[in-house]
Amino acid sequence: MNSLPASIDIHTHLIPEHIPPFAQRFGYGGFIRMEHHCPGCARMMKDDVLFREIEANNWDASSRLSDCDRHGVGIQVLSTVPVMFSYWTPPRDGAAVAAFLNDHLAEFVAGNPSRFQGLGTLPMQDTELSLRELDRFEALGLRGVQIGSNINQRNLDDPAFFPIFEEMARRGLALFVHPWDMMGSDDMKRYWLLWLVGMPAESSRALCSLIFGGVLERLPSLRVAIAHGGGSFPATLGRIQHGFDVRPDLVALDNAIPPRDYLGRFWVDSLVHDPHDLANLLRLVGDDKIVMGSDYPYPLGEAVPGELVRNMPWPDAVKAKVLRHNAEAWLYGN
Amino acid sequence: MNSLPASIDIHTHLIPEHIPPFAQRFGYGGFIRMEHHCPGCARMMKDDVLFREIEANNWDASSRLSDCDRHGVGIQVLSTVPVMFSYWTPPRDGAAVAAFLNDHLAEFVAGNPSRFQGLGTLPMQDTELSLRELDRFEALGLRGVQIGSNINQRNLDDPAFFPIFEEMARRGLALFVHPWDMMGSDDMKRYWLLWLVGMPAESSRALCSLIFGGVLERLPSLRVAIAHGGGSFPATLGRIQHGFDVRPDLVALDNAIPPRDYLGRFWVDSLVHDPHDLANLLRLVGDDKIVMGSDYPYPLGEAVPGELVRNMPWPDAVKAKVLRHNAEAWLYGN
Numbered sequence: 001m002n003s004l005p006a007s008i009d010i011h012t013h014l015i016p017e018h019i020p021p022f023a024q025r026f027g028y029g030g031f032i033r034m035e036h037h038c039p040g041c042a043r044m045m046k047d048d049v050l051f052r053e054i055e056a057n058n059w060d061a062s063s064r065l066s067d068c069d070r071h072g073v074g075i076q077v078l079s080t081v082p083v084m085f086s087y088w089t090p091p092r093d094g095a096a097v098a099a100f101l102n103d104h105l106a107e108f109v110a111g112n113p114s115r116f117q118g119l120g121t122l123p124m125q126d127t128e129l130s131l132r133e134l135d136r137f138e139a140l141g142l143r144g145v146q147i148g149s150n151i152n153q154r155n156l157d158d159p160a161f162f163p164i165f166e167e168m169a170r171r172g173l174a175l176f177v178h179p180w181d182m183m184g185s186d187d188m189k190r191y192w193l194l195w196l197v198g199m200p201a202e203s204s205r206a207l208c209s210l211i212f213g214g215v216l217e218r219l220p221s222l223r224v225a226i227a228h229g230g231g232s233f234p235a236t237l238g239r240i241q242h243g244f245d246v247r248p249d250l251v252a253l254d255n256a257i258p259p260r261d262y263l264g265r266f267w268v269d270s271l272v273h274d275p276h277d278l279a280n281l282l283r284l285v286g287d288d289k290i291v292m293g294s295d296y297p298y299p300l301g302e303a304v305p306g307e308l309v310r311n312m313p314w315p316d317a318v319k320a321k322v323l324r325h326n327a328e329a330w331l332y333g334n
Numbered sequence: 335m336n337s338l339p340a341s342i343d344i345h346t347h348l349i350p351e352h353i354p355p356f357a358q359r360f361g362y363g364g365f366i367r368m369e370h371h372c373p374g375c376a377r378m379m380k381d382d383v384l385f386r387e388i389e390a391n392n393w394d395a396s397s398r399l400s401d402c403d404r405h406g407v408g409i410q411v412l413s414t415v416p417v418m419f420s421y422w423t424p425p426r427d428g429a430a431v432a433a434f435l436n437d438h439l440a441e442f443v444a445g446n447p448s449r450f451q452g453l454g455t456l457p458m459q460d461t462e463l464s465l466r467e468l469d470r471f472e473a474l475g476l477r478g479v480q481i482g483s484n485i486n487q488r489n490l491d492d493p494a495f496f497p498i499f500e501e502m503a504r505r506g507l508a509l510f511v512h513p514w515d516m517m518g519s520d521d522m523k524r525y526w527l528l529w530l531v532g533m534p535a536e537s538s539r540a541l542c543s544l545i546f547g548g549v550l551e552r553l554p555s556l557r558v559a560i561a562h563g564g565g566s567f568p569a570t571l572g573r574i575q576h577g578f579d580v581r582p583d584l585v586a587l588d589n590a591i592p593p594r595d596y597l598g599r600f601w602v603d604s605l606v607h608d609p610h611d612l613a614n615l616l617r618l619v620g621d622d623k624i625v626m627g628s629d630y631p632y633p634l635g636e637a638v639p640g641e642l643v644r645n646m647p648w649p650d651a652v653k654a655k656v657l658r659h660n661a662e663a664w665l666y667g668n
Binding site for chain 1: 489517520521522524525526527530535538539546565566569571572574575576584608610614617
């Protein structure tokens with residue numbers, strides 16, 4: 001491990017310690033508020049319903065950094081918790097939530113710029129307001145944007161989103177796609193199925209939409225990374241490619257280039273929890289295109305960020321790429 | 335290829351050439367009817383909307399057998415097209431549709447029992463009527479049942495289904511789970527996403543429900559096969575297992591045995607369209623538990639059933655198992 005560089009963890013979530021009373025400000029519910037019920041712990045409440053029990057490492061820089069130091073993480077790339085996206089609100093309110101989160105994130109990063117980098121959020125329900133928020137990213141020092149795998153159940157090939165992606169490409173901002181608002185929400189309430197089945201499907205839905213909708217094709221400089229190793233996309237690509245081959249009338253509507261050709265064109269994080277799957281991912285996307293991501297600080301993530309990568313039977317040069325250098329390429333475009 | 339046995343294709347769909355006018359009989363729409371608009375071809379119509387263009391090999395024994403002979407298929411295991419399940423109807427009507435399909439299937443099999451075997455369908459929306467229909471299976475000579483990955487969006491761990499599975503186990507009937515009625519139906523209308531993203535997720539949902547709900551555990555003799563290589567389950571098992579490990583309070587509610595322990599306990603078909611994925615499947619479930627399935631006669635299936643298996647770098651003994659002997663074990667329990 002000593003010969004390996006300090007890692008960059010591109011998939012970590014940050015939530016502000018204090019969240020304004022948005023429900024009160026906007027006059028309707030559905031927002032997350034924080035209940036600090038004991039030292040170092042809090043309840044994320046959606047109105048009066050418990051959403052998640054969390055601890056100080058969700059919002060506190062020093063507890064995050066002590067975890068990082070223990071785990072060999074040099075830089076955490078921070079993004080909000082998807083439940084904060086607020087795509088469902090009237091646009092002006094969503095823009096206000098995004099601005100609050102981005103201001104907080106920028107300030108958090110500025111407090112320790114050698115250890116933290118930030119991916120902002122956008123009010124994706126409104127193209128103009130998203131473009132306006134993007135105007136602030138350079139001043140805020142944010143390196144990219146995290147978006148959901150769908151926006152109010154509209155897929156990422158929706159023409160409303162293209163100007164936003166185009167502007168991100170123009171500005172050299174990285175795009176991180178995170179599953180959320182999962183298909184099947186009404187019917188997979190037991191056994192955590194939305195996280196274990198729905199989320200991998202969401203990542204595949206997002207990638208298929210970006211590919212078949214021609215977004216990746218039209219924006220070759222847009223640097224896209226997908227959470228959870230691309231979800232179910234890599235391992236069901238045989239079916240996806242076959243569908244494209246046999247029914248181009250249904251699949252190749254907006255892009256004639258086969259999905260398999262996009263392997264190596266996007267990044268995926270390493271969060272697959274299985275060495276065989278990670279090896280397969282490397283075979284598919286190449287050793288330049290896996291970036292380490294842990295979903296810190298959540299239990300469904302990797303408890304020791306990068307441990308799976310370090311334990312792979314790969315040369316150190318490959319591990320160094322996956323642990324750090326690929327993330328630099330994705331984040332900074334170099 | 336000559337040293338390999340004639341194959342058994344466990345995943346082929348049959349539709350009767352003529353379907354009774356169910357809409358007229360029951361007094362409401364939503365059923366499939368056949369429009370034979372030219373010799374050897376037909377339109378499956380849902381009321382007045384085109385569902386699928388099909389050809390005679392959907393219903394005609396001799397055209398099926400000539401395809402089989404050309405492809406080295408010894409036995410086709412026939413099941414209805416999932417759109418015919420009719421789980422959504424009032425129970426008595428669904429039972430009537432199932433009885434019609436099972437009678438037709440039995441007759442079709444009886445016409446050439448050395449080349450065809452049948453998986454019947456059940457009115458799964460009603461436990462009692464399903465059990466009553468199962469009573470007819472022995473006389474009809476049907477070897478098992480095909481069910482959907484969910485039943486009107488209720489998952490397969492629902493207690494209403496357990497007596498049906500129990501009775502199938504008691505009778506030694508095989509169970510084939512086919513994805514259908516896909517999650518995300520309202521929002522993935524473009525690029526065939528329901529088939530390319532939704533179906534693999536449905537298979538994972540079904541398997542997770544059977545495992546976490548304790549169905550496989552409580553019915554060790556129930557022989558279950560999942561379509562499309564188990565969908566996204568095998569390649570996202572790292573995440574599924576990790577979820578089970580870190581949040582047993584959410585996942586291990588009804589069964590304390592880890593999902594990974596069920597590898598080798600169920601069968602999957604070989605329809606993954608990719609040699610690496612098929613090799614990985616064999617590593618996971620073992621060479622006893624992959625059965626050849628082609629989704630004949632549909633284009634998203636394998637055009638030459640078993641071709642992928644025959645081209646694998648496996649010993650002939652393994653290919654023979656996958657092409658035939660494993661299907662015998664699944665179908666006949668020996």
